[in-house]
Structure formats: C-alpha cells, structure tokens
Amino acid sequence: MSQMDNRAGFRAGLREAASPRTVALIAGVLLLQLGFVLSYVGAFHHPTPHKATLAVVAPQKAAPQVVGKLNALPGEPLEATAVADEATARERLRGGDTSGALIIDPASRTDTLLVSGAGGASTATALETVLTQAEATQKRTLSVVDAVPPQAGDARGLTSFYLVVGWTVGGYLLASLLGVAKGAKPASVAEAGLRLVTAVPYAVASGLGGALIVGPVLGALNDHLLALWGVGTLVVFGAAAVTIAFQALLGVLGIGLTVLLFVILGNPSAGGAYSPEMLPPFWRAISPALPNGAATHAIRHIVYFSGNGITGNLLVLSAYAVLGTLVTLLVTARIQRRAPLPATGSAGATPVAAAG
Known part of the structure; x- marks a missing residue:
C-alpha cells in the first residue's frame, strides 16, 4: 500500500510539474535568460564610437x-x-x-x-x-x-555604475520580499500604501549607506555625500515602487518585468563598462530613459562635472518613483472595488453570526 501511495504521489508530482502554469513559468524564465544573453552580448560585443x-x-x-x-x-x-x-x-x-x-x-x-x-x-x-x-x-x-581624470579610488570611472546597480537591486529586492511575505498582489489600497511607505525609510538608509561606502569608507567618490545620498534615495525608492506596481498588475510575473527593465535592459545600457556613445543604436537610445542610465550619468556629473546637465536625469528618476506609486495605488484600488463583498444573512449578519 505504501509503494502504491508513493507511485501515486510521484504521478501527481509529474502532473503538477507539467501543468500549464508551471510550463508557462519555466518558459518565462527561459525567455528572460536568453534575453539577458542577447542584451549583454548585443550591447558589448562590438563597441564602436558613434558621434x-x-x-x-x-x-x-x-x-x-x-x-x-x-x-x-x-x-x-x-x-x-x-x-x-x-x-x-x-x-x-x-x-x-x-x-x-x-x-x-x-x-x-x-x-x-x-x-x-x-x-x-x-x-x-x-x-x-x-x-x-x-x-x-x-x-x-x-x-x-x-584633463578630467577619475578620482584615485574610481578605477576607469566605473564606481558610479556599480553604485547604481547596488541601489537598484536593493530596491527591487525589498519589493519582491514584501511580495513574498504578504502576497505578490497587494490585497487593498491600505496594504499597497503600507508597502510604499515601508520603502521610504529603506530607500533613505540604502541611499546613505551606498554614499558612505563609496565616499568615506572606500574613497572612490569623495566630497559629494549629501548629493549622492539624495540620488540614491530616489533610485532605491523608484526601483521599489516600480516593482510593487508590476506585482500589483501581474502578481509574481511582475518580478520578471522588473528583471527585464532593470537588469536585462537597464544595466547594459547604463554607461558602465561602455559609455552610451559606444553602444549600438538600441541601447544608446534607451540609456537616458531608464533609471540605470539616468542615475549613472547624474552621479558622474555630480562628482566630476559640477552637476552640469543632470536636471533631465533627476526628472527621469522622479518620474519612475511617481508613476510606480500612482500605478500601484490605482491598480490596487480597482482590484479592491471588484473584490466580492462578504456574504451576509437576512439581518445583515454573516452566516456564522446568524447561525449563532
């Protein structure tokens, strides 16, 4: 009997592994993996200056x-x-x-x-x-x-890019973990608001921590602690807000969109290993419109170019933070309005209360 139970359990496991939902999730992971390879190799395999x-x-x-x-x-x-x-x-x-x-x-x-x-x-x-x-x-x-060399601790001028990568990862990991703990889709506007509010002190702490590490701790980007703290706070909160919005729209699948935006598209186009003018047309075009590229450009110009030309970058980062917040609240409000009301008895009490 035990052996028959084991066989039945194994067959049930196979059926679950081959269910349409599981197959769709595996296919989605495969597409993200191939997209990662395509984006990074496509961006970096033949860097050539353009204008x-x-x-x-x-x-x-x-x-x-x-x-x-x-x-x-x-x-x-x-x-x-x-x-x-x-x-x-x-x-x-x-x-x-x-x-x-x-x-x-x-x-x-x-x-x-x-x-x-x-x-x-x-x-x-x-x-x-x-x-x-x-x-x-x-x-x-x-x-x-x-004529404008990088600081002694900023080898090849890459610190700004890696700092942005760290901030971005922190933002979407926080949102993903909140989704794991509470359920991918916020159940109500109040819960969605709580997740967004939770992201604020985290973003402030993360922004400060990153600025301290690259500044006083490692001496890579010195003398701009407050400005870097502000940019980092905006980057982290924006990444978290966008991830929460994607989860509100698509549930667990929203994390895949986050990876697509910040990792597959954002990192290779950000101007890290190769500046945007060295990238192929697609990556060069999307660089200033994505948080990774906007933040990397802003940090470099704060540290080395007296903050010249960063207004557009800050507007892009602010737009992601604001849109992520608005989409989260609007989508959650719509879901909450469509949720079925609890069943009630003839006197307005719930069935359990009426039975008592």
Missing part, C-alpha cells in the same frame, strides 16, 4: 576643413565642433559638454587630444584610437592628456 562629441581648436581658416573631415569619417564616430580657443575647449570638457578636445598646433607636427577619463575610459580610448588613425593620414602624431 562622440569633440571640440576642435584650429587656426580660423583651417577649422571648417578640419571639422568637416572629422565628421565625414566612416561610421560617423565623431561629432566635431570648432571652438574659439583651448580655454573654451577645456571649459567644455570640465563641464561634461564634450567627450574630448583636439588642439591643432600649426607650428608642430604633433597635436594634443584632451580627454575626460572621468566621463568614461572607453570613450577616451576610442577617441584616441580614431584620432590617432586620422592624424596618421595627415602625417601628424597625437599627444593624449587626461
């Missing part, structure tokens, strides 16, 4: 010709613009308004390329490669100077 901004300082009569030739290079690796003098070029570089500056010296056969290692080592290296080849066709050589 990397370049300020050009050249004699007035020669400047239009130099700029025209640089912009006509095959594949459009550069977007060159003539500027008045070296001081202007350096100012644009320090403000993060250009990726590099080419200083043409008419009295010499050697020109100078100013790059910004803090803005992304991959772009600086690509500019050096492209311009070295271009100079060689004119029988000229190139001297490269990193």
Whole structure:
C-alpha cells in the first residue's frame, strides 16, 4: 500500500510539474535568460564610437576643413565642433559638454587630444584610437592628456555604475520580499500604501549607506555625500515602487518585468563598462530613459562635472518613483472595488453570526 501511495504521489508530482502554469513559468524564465544573453552580448560585443562629441581648436581658416573631415569619417564616430580657443575647449570638457578636445598646433607636427577619463575610459580610448588613425593620414602624431581624470579610488570611472546597480537591486529586492511575505498582489489600497511607505525609510538608509561606502569608507567618490545620498534615495525608492506596481498588475510575473527593465535592459545600457556613445543604436537610445542610465550619468556629473546637465536625469528618476506609486495605488484600488463583498444573512449578519 505504501509503494502504491508513493507511485501515486510521484504521478501527481509529474502532473503538477507539467501543468500549464508551471510550463508557462519555466518558459518565462527561459525567455528572460536568453534575453539577458542577447542584451549583454548585443550591447558589448562590438563597441564602436558613434558621434562622440569633440571640440576642435584650429587656426580660423583651417577649422571648417578640419571639422568637416572629422565628421565625414566612416561610421560617423565623431561629432566635431570648432571652438574659439583651448580655454573654451577645456571649459567644455570640465563641464561634461564634450567627450574630448583636439588642439591643432600649426607650428608642430604633433597635436594634443584632451580627454575626460572621468566621463568614461572607453570613450577616451576610442577617441584616441580614431584620432590617432586620422592624424596618421595627415602625417601628424597625437599627444593624449587626461584633463578630467577619475578620482584615485574610481578605477576607469566605473564606481558610479556599480553604485547604481547596488541601489537598484536593493530596491527591487525589498519589493519582491514584501511580495513574498504578504502576497505578490497587494490585497487593498491600505496594504499597497503600507508597502510604499515601508520603502521610504529603506530607500533613505540604502541611499546613505551606498554614499558612505563609496565616499568615506572606500574613497572612490569623495566630497559629494549629501548629493549622492539624495540620488540614491530616489533610485532605491523608484526601483521599489516600480516593482510593487508590476506585482500589483501581474502578481509574481511582475518580478520578471522588473528583471527585464532593470537588469536585462537597464544595466547594459547604463554607461558602465561602455559609455552610451559606444553602444549600438538600441541601447544608446534607451540609456537616458531608464533609471540605470539616468542615475549613472547624474552621479558622474555630480562628482566630476559640477552637476552640469543632470536636471533631465533627476526628472527621469522622479518620474519612475511617481508613476510606480500612482500605478500601484490605482491598480490596487480597482482590484479592491471588484473584490466580492462578504456574504451576509437576512439581518445583515454573516452566516456564522446568524447561525449563532
């Protein structure tokens, strides 16, 4: 009898494993896995500069010709613009308004390329490669100077990206764990609100913790503790709010959408290993519209470029936080309105109460 029970239990387990729901979940995991491979390899397998901004300082009569030739290079690796003098070029570089500056010296056969290692080592290296080849066709050589180097503890300028990855993971893990503890879909507006409220102190603590680690603890990004704390709080809460919204819409499957947004699409397009101008068109286009790319750009510009050009990034991060909150509350309110009311007896009491 025990052996028959074991066989029956095994067959029941097989039927459960082959149920449509289980098969659909496995298929979903497989698609996410393949999407991960496609996105990361697609973004990184052949990094090539596309319209990397370049300020050009050249004699007035020669400047239009130099700029025209640089912009006509095959594949459009550069977007060159003539500027008045070296001081202007350096100012644009320090403000993060250009990726590099080419200083043409008419009295010499050697020109100078100013790059910004803090803005992304991959772009600086690509500019050096492209311009070295271009100079060689004119029988000229190139001297490269990193005019805006990364801080000593920020190797290759990658700290901002990894900091954002940590903050983002923390936000969606918190929301996922709340879903595991309470049920993926919030049962009421009050419960949804409680999850969102819970995410606030967590985001504040996470933002501060990350800023302290990369600043005073490790010395990777120094002197900007409060600004990084603020950005981190916004990133973490936004990631949590979006995850809670996806769970309110789709239940457990919402976590898959979170992975798609933040991991599969967000990380390779963020400008970490390769700056957005080094990525293929799709990843380059979505980079500023996703939290990962917006936050990475904002942190780099806070630390190295006096916060220049981060307004759009902060608006993107705020939009995800606000939309995640609104979608969560609206969807949960709709679900709550559609929920069946408890059955009542003729006198308005529940059946159990009436029976008593």
